[in-house]
Amino acid sequence: MPSRPVSNYKPLCRADDVNTLKDDIRRHVVSSLGNDYDPPRPYPYYKALAFAIRDRMVDRWIHTQRRYHETKSKRVYYLSLEFLPGRFLKNNIINLGLDKECRQAVSEFGFDLEDLSELEWDAGLGNGGLGRLASCFLDSMATASIPAHGYGIRYDYGIFYQVFQNGHQIEKCDNWLRNGNPWEFERPENLYEISFYGWSESYQDQQGNTRFRWVGTDNIMAMACDTLIPGYTNGHVINMRLWAAKSSREFNLEYFNVGNYIGAVEDRIHSETISKVLYPNDSAEQGKELRLKQQYFFVSATFQDIIRRHRKHVGSWSELPEHVVIQLNDTHPSIAIPECMRIFLDQEGLKWEEAWDICVNLFAYTNHTLLPEALETWPVDLLKRVLPRHLEIIYEINRRFLKLVAHRYPKRPDLQHQLAIIDESHERRVRMAHLAIVGSHAINGVSAMHSHLLQEQVFREFNDLYPGKLRNVTNGITPRRWLLQANPGLSQLISDTIGAQWVTNLSDLSKIQPYADDKSFRQKWREVKMENKRRFARYVLRKTGICIDENSLFDVQVKRIHEYKRQLLNIMHVIALYQRLQQNPEAMIVPRTVIFGGKAAPGYVTAKLIIKLINSVASVINNDTTIHGKLRVIFLSNYCVSQAEKVIPAADLSEQISTAGMEASGTGNMKFALNGALTIGTMDGANVEISEEVGPENIFIFGMKAEEIVKHQQEGYQPWDMYHRDRELQGVVDLISSDQLSPEEPGIFQPLVHALLDGGDRYMLMADYRAYADAQEAVSRLYLNQDEWTRRSIINSASMGKFSSDRSIGDYASTIWNVTPLPRRDYAQSCEAPEELS
Ligand SMILES: *Cc1c(COP(=O)(O)O)cnc(C)c1O
Numbered sequence: 001m002p003s004r005p006v007s008n009y010k011p012l013c014r015a016d017d018v019n020t021l022k023d024d025i026r027r028h029v030v031s032s033l034g035n036d037y038d039p040p041r042p043y044p045y046y047k048a049l050a051f052a053i054r055d056r057m058v059d060r061w062i063h064t065q066r067r068y069h070e071t072k073s074k075r076v077y078y079l080s081l082e083f084l085p086g087r088f089l090k091n092n093i094i095n096l097g098l099d100k101e102c103r104q105a106v107s108e109f110g111f112d113l114e115d116l117s118e119l120e121w122d123a124g125l126g127n128g129g130l131g132r133l134a135s136c137f138l139d140s141m142a143t144a145s146i147p148a149h150g151y152g153i154r155y156d157y158g159i160f161y162q163v164f165q166n167g168h169q170i171e172k173c174d175n176w177l178r179n180g181n182p183w184e185f186e187r188p189e190n191l192y193e194i195s196f197y198g199w200s201e202s203y204q205d206q207q208g209n210t211r212f213r214w215v216g217t218d219n220i221m222a223m224a225c226d227t228l229i230p231g232y233t234n235g236h237v238i239n240m241r242l243w244a245a246k247s248s249r250e251f252n253l254e255y256f257n258v259g260n261y262i263g264a265v266e267d268r269i270h271s272e273t274i275s276k277v278l279y280p281n282d283s284a285e286q287g288k289e290l291r292l293k294q295q296y297f298f299v300s301a302t303f304q305d306i307i308r309r310h311r312k313h314v315g316s317w318s319e320l321p322e323h324v325v326i327q328l329n330d331t332h333p334s335i336a337i338p339e340c341m342r343i344f345l346d347q348e349g350l351k352w353e354e355a356w357d358i359c360v361n362l363f364a365y366t367n368h369t370l371l372p373e374a375l376e377t378w379p380v381d382l383l384k385r386v387l388p389r390h391l392e393i394i395y396e397i398n399r400r401f402l403k404l405v406a407h408r409y410p411k412r413p414d415l416q417h418q419l420a421i422i423d424e425s426h427e428r429r430v431r432m433a434h435l436a437i438v439g440s441h442a443i444n445g446v447s448a449m450h451s452h453l454l455q456e457q458v459f460r461e462f463n464d465l466y467p468g469k470l471r472n473v474t475n476g477i478t479p480r481r482w483l484l485q486a487n488p489g490l491s492q493l494i495s496d497t498i499g500a501q502w503v504t505n506l507s508d509l510s511k512i513q514p515y516a517d518d519k520s521f522r523q524k525w526r527e528v529k530m531e532n533k534r535r536f537a538r539y540v541l542r543k544t545g546i547c548i549d550e551n552s553l554f555d556v557q558v559k560r561i562h563e564y565k566r567q568l569l570n571i572m573h574v575i576a577l578y579q580r581l582q583q584n585p586e587a588m589i590v591p592r593t594v595i596f597g598g599k600a601a602p603g604y605v606t607a608k609l610i611i612k613l614i615n616s617v618a619s620v621i622n623n624d625t626t627i628h629g630k631l632r633v634i635f636l637s638n639y640c641v642s643q644a645e646k647v648i649p650a651a652d653l654s655e656q657i658s659t660a661g662m663e664a665s666g667t668g669n670m671k672f673a674l675n676g677a678l679t680i681g682t683m684d685g686a687n688v689e690i691s692e693e694v695g696p697e698n699i700f701i702f703g704m705k706a707e708e709i710v711k712h713q714q715e716g717y718q719p720w721d722m723y724h725r726d727r728e729l730q731g732v733v734d735l736i737s738s739d740q741l742s743p744e745e746p747g748i749f750q751p752l753v754h755a756l757l758d759g760g761d762r763y764m765l766m767a768d769y770r771a772y773a774d775a776q777e778a779v780s781r782l783y784l785n786q787d788e789w790t791r792r793s794i795i796n797s798a799s800m801g802k803f804s805s806d807r808s809i810g811d812y813a814s815t816i817w818n819v820t821p822l823p824r825r826d827y828a829q830s831c832e833a834p835e836e837l838s
Helices: 018-032 042-071 089-095 099-108 113-117 129-143 253-257 261-275 289-311 317-323 336-347 352-362 380-386 388-408 413-419 432-438 448-458 460-465 479-485 488-498 506-517 519-544 567-583 605-622 641-650 668-674 687-694 706-714 719-725 727-737 750-757 765-784 786-798 805-817 827-832
Strands: 075-079 083-086 123-125 148-153 161-165 168-172 184-196 199-204 210-215 218-230 237-247 324-329 363-366 377-379 429-431 442-445 470-472 553-558 592-597 631-636 653-656 678-681
Touching: 018 042, 018 099, 042 089, 042 099, 042 113, 042 218, 042 237, 042 827, 075 129, 075 289, 075 805, 083 129, 083 237, 083 641, 089 099, 089 113, 089 129, 089 479, 099 113, 129 148, 129 218, 129 237, 129 324, 129 479, 129 805, 148 289, 168 605, 184 237, 184 289, 199 388, 210 336, 210 388, 218 261, 218 289, 237 261, 237 289, 261 289, 289 324, 289 336, 289 380, 317 324, 317 352, 324 352, 324 805, 336 352, 336 363, 336 388, 336 432, 352 363, 352 388, 363 432, 377 380, 380 388, 380 429, 388 413, 388 432, 388 460, 413 460, 429 432, 442 448, 442 805, 448 460, 448 470, 448 687, 479 488, 479 641, 479 668, 488 506, 488 519, 506 519, 506 786, 506 805, 519 631, 519 641, 519 786, 553 641, 553 765, 567 592, 567 605, 567 631, 567 727, 567 765, 592 641, 605 631, 605 750, 641 668, 653 668, 668 678, 668 687, 668 786, 678 687, 678 765, 678 786, 719 727, 719 750, 719 765, 727 750, 727 765, 750 765, 765 786
Parallel strands: 075 148, 075 324, 148 237, 324 363, 363 442, 442 470, 553 592, 553 653, 592 631, 653 678
Antiparallel strands: 083 123, 161 168, 184 218, 199 210, 218 237, 377 429
């Protein structure tokens, strides 16, 4: 065989100076977009700038790929049904280290980078925290030079666009690809076939073994769409590969041959619905056939990609776990486990034990919730129809697993039912969390408290059965987007004071802690916050027409609307403040602007009613001139990543008030504290660790602990007692119950009142109300002492080192993935000399 020619590959190494950037932008306006470059118009210039940036990423990405190849490094495959990247432009520019140059280049064309950046559609291919976590992790893996790939679905429509009509949420479709997407590479030449339906049949192979094959299937195609994710100034670029569904052939030939042209086209449209839309449920499952097909579609395409990439390099399949680890972001991609078994058994002809061993070593699973309604299960009948061979494999996994349980606990037949992968108690269903636990080598919760509850309660028996398999990796957020990009004023002040190492080593922020006692530093810190508040106030005025007082306390709760997150408790406190003001206009000395943002799942009736209530309260309060603007309520529509970047740096107070034991981690809490907001919160999720880091004197913790909640619920808690005991609370509930807030829709809020008083108050709002209102009093008192408030604000930021997603990724890499960063060989270095590749 002729030996492979020595590669003369050399990165293209485009120059990064202002003039070259300008040339590239102008060239893209003309050649890529077909526009006249003069006079400069914003949209083509935004896109051309994106192309100029993408050019520089591609070059680094190819370089990165070659390095993976060369070093034969183990790679991480991060599988997630959701990614929530937001806008890319500023983030990519910052990570490439081209901020100054790009600002200069666009200003010479008469533009401001901030304005151009606002022209980009916010990429919302996720619901909330889980999707945003996946995006923060990609940034951190790229920055840590870990060989990694993100995999997901390229939805035509991401999370819906939220508007309000008469205070009600209305969903509009998010047509994010309407103006094209300058960041992605579609790869129509790379297609994989994905099968559904059909049946499983057995046959004898040439050695006389009984084997199975999946036949009679309907097939569609998956097309790769690649978006590059650059690390922070390290020349390492990774890829987020999202799959788009395409019909299996341009036209279905059968229909075509019988002259049914329209039928053929309809069939094509039908196939492509798989990647049409993101399911808009957060922390609840819908159980629809199309959702199952989305899950398998993306898992199957991803697996074919993984196998193709490694088939060439691994000697035998048993070596695969030395080259590959697959992280499942929740159970959504857990059909990957039976898919992996199917490929090894049916296609590669491995024995069960050998295939299973590889499988378990490949997979790791992250659990994201304790809420029973969010644990995924699929009806056996549905799986049997859509994925018949996978169901057979799941049954066999279950059978072998239950044998193990029986062996371990011979006197506990009840455990068989409790732990089984197939739930036989009602209609038979597959418990995807059990499948993921049995089929993975590591399972992790996302905060210390959450992981502890998994180990001790939800998955206690699994923890006994597999000691050490259940771990903790506390979530984190990327400091590049959530401080450097979102809060340039504060970033500059911090870097001027302690240097810029914090950008990749967030623990360094502790060096600003001593400056909390420095009066002039506090003054500067306060000025930055004030400037952020002013900028945000201008945004609110533009968006809502409401003028807010920048000297008031900005009290912010932005996150998905969910009963357990207790936006209702927040608005109840607002009502109480309002009633105090009505009774005595001098009563409240600290003016507040209470800001809400967040979407409700379209089918979640109670969450939508809470939105309506907040809007109704806002309208009454904001139009009442007798309170002299001391209280304002703002509900910003369409909360998304780019809006988070505007509101979080302007917040004084961060509301993290979930019912204890219900929020797995939260990441919004981390973003706020990093940007110097003080937290009012319960002992829940990562709040517990935040409180440990900042010290209990620098956070407003209130309310019942998780154990107390459970105890209260078991002992039969009486919400009416709280109502009768607390006059203020009574006034609040009575106002919600009256028609004063919504004269045009009488009785509309009765379901909320009913849930609080007669429905058992599952989320314990009545029980926690007094503690919450008292904690809010303490907040107001402290805010009067601006110097002390600022001191604590500095301590909060200074203590956030632990909550960098770089630390989370470091934990995954060393304790779960067993991967190491690529040895350093600078991209810039490679620009000087061609690489020596064998
Ligand atoms: C961080 C983030 C979330 C998660 O917020 P939580 O407060 O942790 O629920 C949701 N949505 C967006 C847009 C975010 O940026």
